[in-house]
Amino acid sequence: MRRTGQLRKLQSSLLTRYLLIIIVALLFIPVVLPLSLAGYDMYNSWAGEKPPEEYALYSNIAGLEEMWHKEALELHGQIPEAISSRLQKLGRSYPLARMFWVDGQGKTRLTLTPDDPRMREELSTGMIPPQWSAAEAIAFMKESAKQDPLAIVAFVGDEMDAGEGFMVMQIPAVVTKAYQFKSVGSRYVIVLLVFFALFVAVSWLFFIGIRKRLLRLQTAMSFTGGAGIPQPIASGRADEIGRLEEAFNSMVAELSASRQREMEEEGLRKRLVSDLSHDLRTPLTVIRSHLHVLGKEALSQRGQESLQLMDVRIDSLSGLIENLLSYNLLSSGRMTLKLEQKDVLRVLRESAAAWYPLWEKEGFEAAVDLEAEPLYWVIDESWFRRILDNLFQNIVRHAHDGQYVGVRADVREGKRVIVISDHGKGMDSASESKGAGLGLSIVDLLLKRMELEWRMDSSPQGTSIVIGQAPERNLNKI
Amino acid sequence: MSVTLLYVEDDREIGSAVSADLREREYAVRWLESGEGAVEAAAGCQLAVLDVMLPGLDGFTVGQRLKRAYPGLPILMLSARASIDDKLQGLEFADDYLTKPFHPDELAARIEVLLRRTGAAEPSPLVLKHLIVYEGNNVIQEAATGREILLTGKQFQIFTYLLRHLGQILTKEQIYEAVWGEAYMEGDKTLMVHIRYLREKLELDPAAPEIIETVRGIGYRVRA
Numbered sequence: 001m002r003r004t005g006q007l008r009k010l011q012s013s014l015l016t017r018y019l020l021i022i023i024v025a026l027l028f029i030p031v032v033l034p035l036s037l038a039g040y041d042m043y044n045s046w047a048g049e050k051p052p053e054e055y056a057l058y059s060n061i062a063g064l065e066e067m068w069h070k071e072a073l074e075l076h077g078q079i080p081e082a083i084s085s086r087l088q089k090l091g092r093s094y095p096l097a098r099m100f101w102v103d104g105q106g107k108t109r110l111t112l113t114p115d116d117p118r119m120r121e122e123l124s125t126g127m128i129p130p131q132w133s134a135a136e137a138i139a140f141m142k143e144s145a146k147q148d149p150l151a152i153v154a155f156v157g158d159e160m161d162a163g164e165g166f167m168v169m170q171i172p173a174v175v176t177k178a179y180q181f182k183s184v185g186s187r188y189v190i191v192l193l194v195f196f197a198l199f200v201a202v203s204w205l206f207f208i209g210i211r212k213r214l215l216r217l218q219t220a221m222s223f224t225g226g227a228g229i230p231q232p233i234a235s236g237r238a239d240e241i242g243r244l245e246e247a248f249n250s251m252v253a254e255l256s257a258s259r260q261r262e263m264e265e266e267g268l269r270k271r272l273v274s275d276l277s278h279d280l281r282t283p284l285t286v287i288r289s290h291l292h293v294l295g296k297e298a299l300s301q302r303g304q305e306s307l308q309l310m311d312v313r314i315d316s317l318s319g320l321i322e323n324l325l326s327y328n329l330l331s332s333g334r335m336t337l338k339l340e341q342k343d344v345l346r347v348l349r350e351s352a353a354a355w356y357p358l359w360e361k362e363g364f365e366a367a368v369d370l371e372a373e374p375l376y377w378v379i380d381e382s383w384f385r386r387i388l389d390n391l392f393q394n395i396v397r398h399a400h401d402g403q404y405v406g407v408r409a410d411v412r413e414g415k416r417v418i419v420i421s422d423h424g425k426g427m428d429s430a431s432e433s434k435g436a437g438l439g440l441s442i443v444d445l446l447l448k449r450m451e452l453e454w455r456m457d458s459s460p461q462g463t464s465i466v467i468g469q470a471p472e473r474n475l476n477k478i
Numbered sequence: 479m480s481v482t483l484l485y486v487e488d489d490r491e492i493g494s495a496v497s498a499d500l501r502e503r504e505y506a507v508r509w510l511e512s513g514e515g516a517v518e519a520a521a522g523c524q525l526a527v528l529d530v531m532l533p534g535l536d537g538f539t540v541g542q543r544l545k546r547a548y549p550g551l552p553i554l555m556l557s558a559r560a561s562i563d564d565k566l567q568g569l570e571f572a573d574d575y576l577t578k579p580f581h582p583d584e585l586a587a588r589i590e591v592l593l594r595r596t597g598a599a600e601p602s603p604l605v606l607k608h609l610i611v612y613e614g615n616n617v618i619q620e621a622a623t624g625r626e627i628l629l630t631g632k633q634f635q636i637f638t639y640l641l642r643h644l645g646q647i648l649t650k651e652q653i654y655e656a657v658w659g660e661a662y663m664e665g666d667k668t669l670m671v672h673i674r675y676l677r678e679k680l681e682l683d684p685a686a687p688e689i690i691e692t693v694r695g696i697g698y699r700v701r702a
Contacts, residue, residue, distance in 0.1 A: 278531050281558035282489055284579035289495035292582045314579055346651055353647035353696045368695025374664050407695070 012238045014210065021206060025199050036191055054096065055178045058171050061150065068152045068169055076157035076164070083156060084110040087167065096175055098123045098149070101156065101167035106132035109165075122172035123149055148173040213241045217248065229255050269332060273325045280321050288314050319393065323438045326386065330445045337380035337449055344377050344384065345370045345409055348418060351388040352407050355396075359405055362396060369408040375416055377469060379450045387446050390439040391420050391465060399424020402462055412466060421464035428458065481593060482506040484526040486516055486540060487556070488533055492578075496527075499582045505589070513540035517547045525592055527585075528572075530557035538571075545571045552592040556580065595642050604641070606700065607688050609680065611641065618680070632657060633676045636669075640690065640700040649697040673698065 058064065071090065075083050083101060091099050091112035096119050100111040108130050113120055129136045144151035149170040156164040213236065220233040232249040236242055288311065295307050329335045352368050359366045395405050402423025410419045447454050453470040456463060483505050487493035490511070497507045508519050513528075513535035520526055526544055530537035541553050553571065558578040573595075574588050594613075604611040609627070610619045616634070618627045629637060635657045640648060654662040654669045662669075677684040691699045 278558040281578040282492065285558065286489070286491045286495070288579040289492060289499070289582060292499065293495065311581070318577075318579055346649070349649045349696055350652070353649055353693070356647050356693060356696060357645070366695075368693075370695055 008238075012242075014239045014241070017239075018206065021199075021202055024202075036195065040191065052178075055175050057094065058096065058175045059178070061176060064169070064171070065152050068167070069154045069158050072154035072156050072167055073158035075167075076162060078156075080109055083167070087112060090169075094169070094171075096171065098170040099168065100128055101165060102132050103165040104163045105165075106137075108132065119172050119175075122174055123170055144170075147176070150176045210241065213245075217241070217245060221248065229259060266336065269329065273329055277321060277325050281318065284314055284318060316397070320438065323390070323442055327438055327442050327445070330442065330449070337383060339378050339380055339450065341376050342379050342381055342384070343374040344379065344418060345372060345375050347379075347381060347384055348388065348407060351385055351392070355389075355392045358396060362400065363403055364396075365404045367404070367406045367408070369406075372409040372416075375409060375418070377450070377452065379452075383446050384450070387443050388420075390443050394439055395420075395422045395424070398427075399463065401425055404462075406464075410466075412468065415468050417466050417468035419464055419466050421462060423462040426458040426460045426463055427456070428460075480504055480506050481524045482508065482522055483589070484516065484520045484523040484544075485509045486511075486513055486527070486532060486537070487529045488512060488531070489529075496582065496585070500586070500589075503586050513537070516540045517543050520544055520548055520551060523551065525589060525596075526551055526553045527589070528553060528555050530555055542571055550596065552596045554585075554588055554592060556585075591644070594644070604644075604702075606702075608682055609689065613638075613641065627679055629676065629679060632672055633679070636672055636676060637680070637690075637700075640698060644700060644702050647693045647697050647699045653698065 071086065075086060078086075080103060087099050087101060087110055091097075096114050096116060098111070098113050098119075100108055102108050108128055111128055113123065140151075141153075144153070149172045152169040152171075153166055154168075155162060155166045216233065221230055224230050230248075230252055232252045233245055235245045235249065291307055291310055291314075295304070299307070349368070349370050352366070352370075356366060392405070399405075399422035402425075404421075404423040406419065406421040408419050410417050443454070447467065451470050452467055454465060454467045456465050483500060485493070485497060485500070485507050487496065487509065488511050493509055493511065497509045500507050508523065510516055510519055513532050516526075516528075516535075526541075528537040528541050528544075532540065537555060537557070541555065544551055544553060552573045554574045554576060555572040556576050556578060573592055576585060576588060604613060605621065608621055610621050611617075612619070616638075618629070618637075619625065620627065636653060639653060639656050650669050651662040654660075654666070658668075673690060674684070677687050677690055680689045681687045689700060691701060693699055
């Protein structure tokens with residue numbers, strides 16, 4: 001089983017496939033070249049001109065040579081007349097060839113020329129001297145080396161030492177070349193080029209396929225969906241890239257599983273917080289409704305005041321619960337903020353509109369100056385409102401004496417900021433309703449999460465809180 | 479005929495106290511201790527007050543079912559859970575949202591606003607200083623002379639939007655986007671111009687407006 005698995009792996013491997021292409025390319029030379037030559041020849045013999053039938057006798061040059069040497073051997077020791085008559089007989093069998101023989105003294109004994117005038121014409125170049133000198137013999141051999149005409153020379157007796165001269169058979173080149181390969185034509189070059197182009201195309205396709213898949217993988221890796229996790233990709237073939245894709249998919253699956261777990265944890269914590277909130281607020285609601293019933297009874301002035309104080313305390317207790325639970329959520333880091341680009345001046349205006357009736361009721365002078373170009377910061381609107389609520393709440397509770405609340409857009413050190421100020425006695429003064437500063441801790445946590453910075457200047461003349469964008473993080477700073 | 483309210487609250491102490499208070503304010507109250515049967519019980523009611531945390535079906539589910547069955551029924555959610563997500567989820571279908579511990583007076587005030595906004599209450603004419611507004615008939619009269627004041631489409635829309643949020647301060651963006659239905663561009667004077675014309679028609683002295691009050695730096699308000 002394992003072996004078949006390995007085999008399949010090997011079969012589907014990119015390396016195997018590339019090796020296959022290379023092997024095919026190597027086969028080009030010993031296999032494809034002769035194959036293409038043969039194919040070309042077949043094409044030629046089918047489509048090209050066929051040589052005349054009588055040429056067929058001269059197609060096998062090696063055979064002719066063998067025949068000639070055999071005849072020469074057989075003529076060993078024969079008288080010149082016998083040699084001449086044998087040659088004449090041979091001349092009739094090979095009518096297209098010129099034959100002659102020269103005896104041991106260098107005298108040309110017999111010359112047989114073909115009857116065909118065309119062949120005679122072809123053979124007319126090399127003249128045969130009646131008496132051969134050494135120079136003429138060498139000149140003849142040199143001429144014969146050109147193979148036009150083809151000369152087959154054999155010593156009578158098939159050895160030089162016999163001293164009986166030599167015999168020559170000359171065949172015109174037009175006859176011998178008819179069966180040789182014609183010179184490689186331009187068409188053959190085209191066939192070769194086509195083969196080469198095919199090889200290049202196959203290689204190119206192979207690599208373009210790999211490239212495409214790698215690019216797809218890269219896109220899938222760098223393109224993250226809404227959850228910030230890349231989408232799994234459809235896995236293709238079971239080769240190296242396919243396995244890489246699988247590995248990528250399982251990584252994505254693991255990532256989303258861990259994100260899922262994180263979200264579940266966040267959900268659990270939120271549930272816990274809401275349940276706690278419910279359990280704490282329900283009795284407060286009951287108390288408040290009883291206070292309300294009590295308030296309708298006939299009570300003394302002191303009794304009424306006492307009731308009112310309780311009512312106020314219920315409000316602050318409720319605010320405290322809210323802050324406590326928010327702080328729990330925020331400090332755990334389990335809270336996801338929905339950060340969006342928003343016009344904070346607009347949010348500020350809406351928040352001030354909600355608080356204005358209370359300021360009015362408490363006799364505060366509200367100086368709201370937000371007339372400016374929209375100021376876009378990346379914030380979570382709901383939580384930004386909570387920040388403002390906490391700050392305004394602090395002013396109403398702790399800076400009541402100042403009877404002033406200022407909300408304005410300003411520019412500090414070249415940066416646009418928002419400023420919330422009061423004319424209270426400052427943070428250091430003891431306030432009746434001073435708490436553990438949970439509200440400001442939440443403000444601090446939330447502003448940091450929104451990458452905003454804030455500064456509080458508090459003096460006995462009042463407190464002002466400046467909120468601005470945090471300077472861009474300088475990575476070079478230590 | 480009194481207004482009937484559907485009230486779903488599982489905590490008996492709160493439920494009986496709130497029901498008693500609302501009855502004292504002359505509302506007929508149908509109090510259920512769970513969401514079961516809320517849709518049937520809502521027949522003939524003019525408003526529903528739902529607690530979020532209920533045994534069985536939670537308040538959000540009940541609310542969504544009620545909205546499907548009676549799309550015009552205003553719903554006020556009461557919650558002891560105050561996390562922001564809850565508020566957003568609640569406000570998707572609910573018309574208003576109140577966090578416990580709420581003051582009975584505030585609950586009553588919110589109910590009144592909702593009934594007025596949806597026109598479920600008896601359309602009693604609204605008296606604003608020297609004006610009488612018949613909201614059901616879209617008629618505005620000068621109380622002293624009985625003369626009807628005619629407004630243009632946009633002026634009327636602005637005025638109605640302010641009346642629907644009586645006592646509330648509305649920012650210029652909120653008014654512009656509610657009336658024109660498109661995003662407000664900073665520096666756009668259209669709304670200011672319309673309000674000036676509106677004041678010329680409504681106010682006794684447009685230079686010292688009494689009906690449409692300017693809240694400096696924030697927006698506009700029509701006080702009850």
